[in-house]
Amino acid sequence: QITLKESGPTLVKPTQTLTLACSFSGFSLTTSTVGVGWIRQPPGKALEWLAVIYWDDDKYYNPSLESRLTITRDTSRSHVVLTMTNMDPMDTATYYCAHTQAYTGGWFDPWGQGTLVTVSS
């Protein structure tokens, strides 16, 4: 059974850097075609894809946020880290990580429970 769980601060100040971790079990990020993605959802709004990292360390970012995002992996500890710099109140959202696959499908399943991050001074 695949499970994922996000962790990180619930409150950050404007201009600060957000660091979120996604801990997972039930799969390995060293297995061919496996990936972990990050998606966020502002309160009451739609889903927005942020980034993905694959088993071969290939990475893709949302171009609208690419200059602020970094995604890394720690295969030995089964977790993925997302950093977002220069946080703004508009970045207030629930941040999800999710399992995905390359080549056979870029959908996300399953998802972590999400973590709400509020950006406020």
Add this chain to the structure above:
Amino acid sequence: DIQMDQSPSSVSASVGDIVAITCRASQNIGSWLAWYQQKPGRAPNLLIYAASTLQSGVPSRFSGSGSGTDFTLTISGLQPDDFATYYCQQARSFPRTFGQGTKVEI
């Protein structure tokens, strides 16, 4: 970026109704489309992938159709547990993009 336009943004329905939600892509995405269900305060749940393949464990009243640019999620015989928001997502290219969501209300 590939834009995904969902319609309607909301729909009022009753238990037992047939509900259809459409998703239009701004360019040809083949069958690289997924549908998710999201309930308040919960993470999205994958219902359908590859446009028409039902995810394991998802009731058969959910079905997906379409290819290219036009897709439909149909719920045949709405159940109380189905009142939620539904999103489409394209997996043809990066950046991955989602529709704006369709809220199915009583």
